Each structure stands twice: as C-alpha cells, then as structure tokens.
Amino acid sequence: MTMFSQFAFSVFEQSIADYHVYDNVYQPVNNPYTKDKIEHLLYAKNWVDTVQWHFEDIIRDPQIDPVAALDLKRKIDASNQVRTDMVEYIDSYFLQKYSSVSVKSEAKINTESPAWAIDRLSILALKIYHMSEEANRIEASAEHRVKCQEKLNILLEQKSDMFSSIDQLLKDIESGDKFMKVYKQMKMYNDEELNPVLYQNKK
Template sequence: MTSEENTLSGLAAQVIDLHDAALAASGGPPVAAPAEPQDFNHLYWIRANHRFNSLLWAEEDLARRTQVGDSEIAANKRAIDGYNQARNDATERVDELLLVSLGLVDRASAATASPVSLASASARLNSETAGSIIDRMSIMALKVHAMRWQTQRTDVDDEHRQSSAVKLARLEQQRKDLASCLDRLVADCQSGAAHFKIYRQFKMYNDPRFNPALVAERGPSQGKA
C-alpha cells in the first residue's frame, strides 16, 4: 500500500469530522470557503463540495419564500444553478484525486474528458463513486445539523421536538450507513477487488452551447460557442 493510499484509511470519519466542524464553526449553512486552493488535495475539494452544498441549502430555503418579489426568487434560482454546477465539479475533482491516490487512473489523464483507467479487469465496477458518496454525506451533514436544531427549539411544543428527535436518529443512522459504504469501497479498491470511474455530469442546461432554449435565444448566427 502506498503512502497516498494510507492517507485514505478511515476516510469516512475524516469526512464526517470535516463536515461537522465546518457547520459548527459557521453556526449553520453556508459554511466558510476552504482557506487556500489546493488543486491536488482531496480534502480541499471535499471542503469545497461541502461549501457549495451549504450554499445550495441556503438558497433553496430562500427560493421558497412567499412574501418577496419574483425577481428575488429568480435570483435565488440562478444562484442555485451556479452552486449546483460548482458542487458537481468539486465532486468530480474528489473522484479524480482519490482514483489517482488509489492508483486506479492515469494521473495525466485524470482531469480530462477521457480518464484512462488502470484498474484490474477482474475488479468489479462500483456504480456509485467515492465522490458521490461523499457528496451525499455532505447533504446528510446539513440535514443532521438542521434537524438537531429542531430538537432544541423553544418556540415549538414537545411533540415537535420529539418527532424531530426520531427523524434525527434516522438521519444519523443513514449517514453512518453511507460512511460504512465509503470505507468499504475504498478498502475494496485498495485490495484490487473493486474500482469506480470518473463520471462527467455534462450538465447541458447550464451550457449555452447545448441548452436548446439558450441556443434559440442566441439565434442561428450565434449558435456556435
């Protein structure tokens, strides 16, 4: 096992601690941006993914307001599109760096549209990537934080707090399950039993070259980007 692979032991616990610490430091979403860009550090990109998920969370709350003008809701919706794209980009970056650390993708090709896999032909392909599990864990951290607050509210009755406590326990179990799946996937990748791939989302609705509504707005003379 390489030194890079060794740093992935207990990855799920690191992720949970990172997510919870960011929420505790900020008092809730959105969390602070990572201190310094570190292009080749998977923990930096895990933090970045969590940051964008927390920004999405805050905007989703604002987008459901009913006593503000349509222009404010439209601004929320546009922000959601941008943060969602950034969240997916960060998830892909996490997968690139983890696969490089695991020796399962050619380093030079990892960030391209066609990463070259170095996985054994006998290794099973896991349909969910490690990055996508971490992304789900980030969302679960936000849900746990929000539901825990519901159990502590003083402006609601006991039934609300008790019901929230039941939901909180379920959310914590769900996050624990995801953590177990992440560590199992990493361990199986380290042993050569499994691998995952870098999947590009290619979110066409955010790209004026591919979204047919945006292409129509630009007209035939501006159809090429």
C-alpha cells in the same frame, strides 16, 4: 485509525459550524486548509452545499420578491454546477490515489463513484445539523421536538451505514476488487450549444 468517511464528516461538521457563526449566504468562505490538502476540497465542497441549503430555504419564502426569486434561482443553478465540478475534483483525487492499484480480472464497478457517495455524506451532515436544531428548538412544541428526534435518530443510523459502505468501497478499490470509472457530468441546460432555449436565442 480514522477511516476516510469519518475524517470527511468531521471536515463537513467544521464547515457547517463555521458557516453558522454568521449564518449569511453572502459571507465569504474562509477555508482553514491549504489547497494541497484533500481537507481543503472537502471543506469547500460542504461550504457550497451549506450555502445552497440556505438558498433553498430562502427561495421558498412565500413573500419573496419575484425578481429576487429569479436571481436566487440562477444562483442555485450556478451553485449546482460548482457542486458537480467539486465532486469531479474529489474523484480525481481518488483516481490519482489508486492509480497504481492492480485491478483484479474479476473486479466489479460500483454504481456510483466514491466522490458521489461523499457528496451524499456532505448533504447528510447538513440534515443532521438542522434536524438536531429542530429536535432541540425550545420554542417548538414537545410533539414537534419528539418527531424531529425520531427523524434525527434515523439520520444518525444512516450516517453509520454510510460510513461503513463508503469505507468498504474505498477498501475494495484499494484491494483491486472494485475499480473506478468516472463519467464527467454532461449537464445540458447551462450549455449554449445544447439547451435549445439558449441556442435559439442566439440566432
């Protein structure tokens, strides 16, 4: 039986592979899953992560035009908000899935929700993809490839550990040994009522 973490990771890998067919941050997403499936949300989540990964590469170009850099910084800020929203949507899926679970009196709360763990797994999928590229980059030096392979091995070990920990968390929630408590992200810097730079400029 495929556990949820492995299932989610396979969707992330598909999203990453699809993105790199054209490798363009402005290409439209072509989500292959219907909106009623959790796969749709997982694919969309990772696509946003993948585009942002490449935004972060581009903005570090020392020759980037300052105006273009500012525009890109705002795109990254918007992307971060979308990523946060998607994490909350994924947590809503888990909240609904486990809504009928009878929580044990001694149940404990986890330091992070399932979706935030899934968020880290999505980023890990990107790290593995790109570190694998570097470990196999023909024009790179042998020393570079060896160092990247060593890092890749650690990332793969981390993947195994994350699979175990995420699936154990879901198992504990399902059995009532742990319970979910989701806090909505209260980002302040995009809010005209909370960011002093924004609300002072409204005067």
